[in-house]
Amino acid sequence: MAKGNVSLSVIRRLPRYHRFLKDLLNAGTVRISSGDLSAKMGLTASQIRQDLNCFGGFGQQGYGYNVRDLYEEISKILGLGKHRKAILLGAGNLGRAIALHMDFSSRGFELMGIFDSNPALMGLAVGDQAVQDSAGLEAFCKLHRPDIAILCIPKEAAKAVAPMLVRHGIRGFWNFSHYDLTLDYDGIAVENVHLGDSLSTLCFRVNELEQAESE
Amino acid sequence: MAKGNVSLSVIRRLPRYHRFLKDLLNAGTVRISSGDLSAKMGLTASQIRQDLNCFGGFGQQGYGYNVRDLYEEISKILGLGKHRKAILLGAGNLGRAIALHMDFSSRGFELMGIFDSNPALMGLAVGDQAVQDSAGLEAFCKLHRPDIAILCIPKEAAKAVAPMLVRHGIRGFWNFSHYDLTLDYDGIAVENVHLGDSLSTLCFRVNELEQAESE
DNA sequence: TAGATTGTTAATCGATTAACAATC
DNA sequence: TAGATTGTTAATCGATTAACAATC
Numbered sequence A, B: 001m002a003k004g005n006v007s008l009s010v011i012r013r014l015p016r017y018h019r020f021l022k023d024l025l026n027a028g029t030v031r032i033s034s035g036d037l038s039a040k041m042g043l044t045a046s047q048i049r050q051d052l053n054c055f056g057g058f059g060q061q062g063y064g065y066n067v068r069d070l071y072e073e074i075s076k077i078l079g080l081g082k083h084r085k086a087i088l089l090g091a092g093n094l095g096r097a098i099a100l101h102m103d104f105s106s107r108g109f110e111l112m113g114i115f116d117s118n119p120a121l122m123g124l125a126v127g128d129q130a131v132q133d134s135a136g137l138e139a140f141c142k143l144h145r146p147d148i149a150i151l152c153i154p155k156e157a158a159k160a161v162a163p164m165l166v167r168h169g170i171r172g173f174w175n176f177s178h179y180d181l182t183l184d185y186d187g188i189a190v191e192n193v194h195l196g197d198s199l200s201t202l203c204f205r206v207n208e209l210e211q212a213e214s215e
Numbered sequence C, D: 001t002a003g004a005t006t007g008t009t010a011a012t013c014g015a016t017t018a019a020c021a022a023t024c
Helices: A010-028 A034-041 A044-053 A066-080 A093-101 A135-146 A155-167 A195-212 B008-026 B034-041 B046-052 B067-078 B093-101 B136-145 B155-167 B195-215
Strands: A083-088 A109-116 A148-152 A172-175 A189-192 B085-091 B109-116 B148-151 B172-175 B189-192
Touching: A010 A034, A010 A044, A010 A066, A010 B195, A034 A044, A034 A172, A066 B195, A083 A093, A083 A135, A083 A155, A093 A109, A093 B093, A109 A135, A109 A189, A135 B093, A155 A172, A189 B109, A189 B195, A195 B008, A195 B067, A195 B172, A195 B189, B008 B046, B008 B067, B008 B172, B034 B046, B085 B136, B093 B109, B109 B136, B136 B195, B155 B172
Parallel strands: A083 A109, A083 A148, A148 A172, A172 A189, B085 B109, B085 B148, B148 B172, B172 B189
Antiparallel strands: none
16 A cells, blocks of 8 residues: 655545535545546646655546545545544633544544643533543553643643653654654654634735736 | 736735734744745745745845735735725524634734624624624625625535625635536636645645655 | 556656856 | 844745646
């Protein structure tokens, strides 16, 4: 399945393929060619074939790709359905929304615990969980060995807690904080979600379009 | 200031420069060289100089860059501090968190209204706003002419409401839904935040690291 | 078999990095 | 002036696109 090192650009497109294939599957489509899929997704057919062939030949000449097979292959490649253990740090607005809004289980994760240091939030119900005191976080990690940590805490708190998490075997961070984990840790997967940066980018692009218009 | 067309890769780095410069400014740093900044940010000095020179020569040979000046230049380039009008569609967990968590005003936006179609949410207070009925959305748009719409609604709802928003002059979408706006509209800025895709990518990368370890 | 479409190699394009002359 | 560091051009690298032989 895996073929050496696949570039991050390719990997980042996989979840999107996965989504489109799921829709096709739900719509009852049995087969699709790279050409048809490219039209639906706004990519080139070449890129789709190139991307998929990083992982193996899933198609059939003259026919295209079987939607269900390809969907399941990509699920496997992504490693969804592994039930890794996740913990969430920070039960503020964003943290609570992430806990309630995301479908963790369909993406190979189980949310095992929600932690915060604010006494006012202790015991607060968030979905089927109760917010726990960060004071117990290290003991929890020792006992349960979570695989990934979701950081919905301020920059300084993230910086302070990260070494402990790494020491206890955390393998990935889903990082909503402004702390630059990538710079300090090696061999650990970090996915940054910088919402503020995204909004700033939108601001730039709206201005750019407006300027182009008035010229 | 603007120098023709700047690539999206460069633009996406600007908010990050902006953040680091703000930190330097708060720390009282007066000047910084591309070399020092590159070490802090994990980039090459070359790239920093290349990026900045898309917009003009902000440095001084033999000295480097003045932190405050550069910070303000980038603010200007991004167009922060313009007070554009934003509306938020979808007052679910994610929508409410975005409304409460983001600092819109420091990024050139003013959140003018929050809309939802769920009767149970009507009038609910979210920060200093109350959730309004989507039934009144078109009239609101006609009257207030919002610049951007934040979509925290399901795919089908996004698809249904987008044409109306575009008709009333929306210039940008901050899109948290799975609807692919980019495919249907031209000349409108779309920033997608696909949280699910990001989580799936993390899943892949954690697996990849683990496999590499066991080899 | 003929038509369609893949898998894969080669060509192109764009982005990053290196190098260095200009200059503060 | 000498040292430092930019702005900018040239070289490298990687990603995307095009082309086509293989083959279902």
